[in-house]
Amino acid sequence: MLKKSRKHIELFAGCGGMAIGMETAGFSLLFANEVSPMASDTFAHNLLGIDISKPNKKVQWIHSRYSIDEYEKRLRENLLSHDIEENCELEFKSDLSDLNGSLLVGDVRHLRNKFIKHKIKNPYNGNLDLVSGGPPCQSFSLAGKRQLNNYKNRLPLDFAEICETIQPKVVLLENVKGILSAFKQGDSKFYAWFEVAKAFALKGFAPVCMLLNSKYFGVAQNRPRYIMLAFRADVFNKMMDNFPNNEVLLKVSTFFKKVHSDFENLNLKDLDYYDIEKNNELFDGIILPKPTTFEKKKWISVQESIDDLSLKGVQEKSKYVKDINDLFETDLFTHKDLHNHNHRNHTEKIKNRFLFYQTLNYANGLRDSIFRKKKGDLHITEEEIKKLYTSLQSSVKEFNKIFESQIIFEKFFKSVSLSKKHSQRALIQALPSPAQLTIPDDICHYSLFESRVLTVREMARIQSFPDWFIFKGKETTGGNNRRFEVPQYTQVGNAVPPKLALSLGRHISLLLTKIENNG
Incomplete structure (x- = not known):
C-alpha cells in the first residue's frame, strides 16, 4: 500500500x-x-x-x-x-x-x-x-x-x-x-x-x-x-x-x-x-x-471471480481473487473465514426457472428466439428443444446427471413458468457480469448445478471487494423498508x-x- x-x-x-x-x-x-x-x-x-x-x-x-x-x-x-x-x-x-x-x-x-x-x-x-x-x-x-x-x-x-x-x-x-x-x-x-x-x-x-x-x-x-x-x-x-x-x-x-x-x-x-x-x-x-x-x-470473467466458491469442490483461487486480496490488504483484520456467503432458499419453481435461464446460455443462435417465445407463451417447436438438448449435452459437463434423457428435458422445458421481470437472466461464466446487481433475484449463477441467486460474497467478489471485507446489517429487505434500509445486497450493488x-x-x-x- x-x-x-x-x-x-x-x-x-x-x-x-x-x-x-x-x-x-x-x-x-x-x-x-x-x-x-x-x-x-x-x-x-x-x-x-x-x-x-x-x-x-x-x-x-x-x-x-x-x-x-x-x-x-x-x-x-x-x-x-x-x-x-x-x-x-x-x-x-x-x-x-x-x-x-x-x-x-x-x-x-x-x-x-x-x-x-x-x-x-x-x-x-x-x-x-x-x-x-x-x-x-x-x-x-x-x-x-x-x-x-x-x-x-x-x-x-x-x-x-x-x-x-x-x-x-x-x-x-x-x-x-x-x-x-x-x-x-x-x-x-x-x-x-x-x-x-x-x-x-x-x-x-x-x-x-x-x-x-x-x-x-x-x-x-x-x-x-x-x-x-x-x-x-x-x-x-x-x-x-x-x-x-x-x-x-x-x-x-x-x-x-x-x-x-x-x-x-x-x-x-x-x-x-x-x-x-x-x-x-x-x-x-x-x-x-x-x-x-x-x-x-483480458476482461475479468465472473468465472474468474467466483468459481472457487462453487459447490463442485475446493477450487484454486484465480489470479483475480488473489490480486484483490493482496491489493487491498489491511492490518485491521486477519480472519480467514469466509463471510457473507449464505445460499438463499428457493422453491422448486424458482430453481427450475433459474435452470431454464442457465440452459439458454448454451442455446447459441436459438437463445433470443426461445426466450421471446417462452415469455410470450408461444409455441416452441420440438426441433428447437431437440437442438438445445443436443447443444447442452455436448457443451455442459455432467449434463446427463440433471437430465437423464431428452424426454425428461422436454418435460422440464415445457413446464417452466417465467417471471414477468425482463431483467432476470443467468450469468455467462466467460464474460463480466451485467450491471444489475442491486436486487439479488435479477441474476442467477451460471452453473446448472447451482440454480440460485448469488450470495453477497459472490457479488462482492464481482465488484472487486477483498474477502476480508464484511458486510453488516440484514441481507435483504422488503416492503416500505426498501425506501430507506440499505441491506447487504444493496450495499454491494450500490458500491463503487x-x-x-x-x-x-x-x-x-x-x-x-x-x-x-x-x-
Missing part, C-alpha cells in the same frame, strides 16, 4: 468501496459521511475497525430520534424521515481537525447546515486534496421518478455547497449512467449531468465529465458509471499551464468562463462528456484516466468497485503531483 500522503473526505460514502480504493491509492481519510445506519455499520467495521452498536467518539450521529444508549434502534432508523436536529453528538473545531478518522452518520443537508451555523470556511487552507461522493441515484436513474423539486435531486447541489465551503483541490462525483439522459419537467427538458456541472462551475470548480465502464479497469462487471472530476479554479489553471493544448481542458475552460460571464445563454453544446466506449483515444492517462485494458480477451476507485485515485494523485512538481 502506498504511503498515505494525500487528504481525502468522502460524502455519500455507502459501505466503503470508494474509501478502500482511495486508501490503497495513497489517500488518508479525514472523515466520511453516510446517511444509512446499515451502510455506516459496514463502513465503520471495515474502514475504522469500529462496532457502531457501541458508543465510540469516532462515529458521531449528526441527528437521530434516539439517544446514544439506543444504538440498536439507531441502526434501523430512517434518517431521511425527519428534519429535527436532536440527539446530535457532532461537535467540531473551526479547522475540523477533531473529525480526523471519523464517520458522521446522518443526512448530508444537516452537515451542510452545521458548517453554515459554525461559519466554516476553507478549514484546510486549500490543502485538502479530494472530496468524493456518490449522491443517491433514484432521482437520476432511468427507472426512477424524475421530479426536479424532489429533495434527492438537490443533493448533488448540497454536495457542491459543501465543496465550496471546504475547498478541495479536486471533487470526484460518481453516479449512474441515467444521469446523462434527458428528462422533462413541465415543458422544459433537463439533463441532470449538465445541471450538476453548472452548479459546480458556479461554486468555482471546473468539471471534466466522463462515462467509464468498470470492465476496462480490471473489475468483473460490465458496469457503466458517470464520473465527474471537478478541479478547483486555481488547480485547473495550473492544469491549463501544464497541458495548454489539451482538447478536453480547452472545452472545459470555455464552459467555465461562460458560466461566469454568460450563464443565461449556456446550452448543452458548451460542455461535453467523454464516453470511454466512443472516445477511447482520449483516455490516455493525461486528463482522462487510462484503463487497464480495452482488449475483450474498489478497483475502479483505486484507478481513479491513482490518476488524481498523479495529476496533482504533475502540477505540484511543475508549479
Whole structure:
C-alpha cells in the first residue's frame, strides 16, 4: 500500500468501496459521511475497525430520534424521515481537525447546515486534496421518478455547497449512467449531468465529465458509471499551464468562463462528456484516466471471480481473487473465514426457472428466439428443444446427471413458468457480469448445478471487494423498508468497485503531483 500522503473526505460514502480504493491509492481519510445506519455499520467495521452498536467518539450521529444508549434502534432508523436536529453528538473545531478518522452518520443537508451555523470556511487552507461522493441515484436513474423539486435531486447541489465551503483541490462525483439522459419537467427538458456541472462551475470548480465502464479497469462487471472530476479554479489553471493544448481542458475552460460571464445563454453544446466506449483515444492517462485494458480477451470473467466458491469442490483461487486480496490488504483484520456467503432458499419453481435461464446460455443462435417465445407463451417447436438438448449435452459437463434423457428435458422445458421481470437472466461464466446487481433475484449463477441467486460474497467478489471485507446489517429487505434500509445486497450493488476507485485515485494523485512538481 502506498504511503498515505494525500487528504481525502468522502460524502455519500455507502459501505466503503470508494474509501478502500482511495486508501490503497495513497489517500488518508479525514472523515466520511453516510446517511444509512446499515451502510455506516459496514463502513465503520471495515474502514475504522469500529462496532457502531457501541458508543465510540469516532462515529458521531449528526441527528437521530434516539439517544446514544439506543444504538440498536439507531441502526434501523430512517434518517431521511425527519428534519429535527436532536440527539446530535457532532461537535467540531473551526479547522475540523477533531473529525480526523471519523464517520458522521446522518443526512448530508444537516452537515451542510452545521458548517453554515459554525461559519466554516476553507478549514484546510486549500490543502485538502479530494472530496468524493456518490449522491443517491433514484432521482437520476432511468427507472426512477424524475421530479426536479424532489429533495434527492438537490443533493448533488448540497454536495457542491459543501465543496465550496471546504475547498478541495479536486471533487470526484460518481453516479449512474441515467444521469446523462434527458428528462422533462413541465415543458422544459433537463439533463441532470449538465445541471450538476453548472452548479459546480458556479461554486468555482471546473468539471471534466466522463462515462467509464468498470470492465476496462480490471473489475468483473460490465458496469457503466458517470464520473465527474471537478478541479478547483486555481488547480485547473495550473492544469491549463501544464497541458495548454489539451482538447478536453480547452472545452472545459470555455464552459467555465461562460458560466461566469454568460450563464443565461449556456446550452448543452458548451460542455461535453467523454464516453470511454466512443472516445477511447482520449483516455490516455493525461486528463482522462487510462484503463487497464480495452482488449475483450483480458476482461475479468465472473468465472474468474467466483468459481472457487462453487459447490463442485475446493477450487484454486484465480489470479483475480488473489490480486484483490493482496491489493487491498489491511492490518485491521486477519480472519480467514469466509463471510457473507449464505445460499438463499428457493422453491422448486424458482430453481427450475433459474435452470431454464442457465440452459439458454448454451442455446447459441436459438437463445433470443426461445426466450421471446417462452415469455410470450408461444409455441416452441420440438426441433428447437431437440437442438438445445443436443447443444447442452455436448457443451455442459455432467449434463446427463440433471437430465437423464431428452424426454425428461422436454418435460422440464415445457413446464417452466417465467417471471414477468425482463431483467432476470443467468450469468455467462466467460464474460463480466451485467450491471444489475442491486436486487439479488435479477441474476442467477451460471452453473446448472447451482440454480440460485448469488450470495453477497459472490457479488462482492464481482465488484472487486477483498474477502476480508464484511458486510453488516440484514441481507435483504422488503416492503416500505426498501425506501430507506440499505441491506447487504444493496450495499454491494450500490458500491463503487474498489478497483475502479483505486484507478481513479491513482490518476488524481498523479495529476496533482504533475502540477505540484511543475508549479
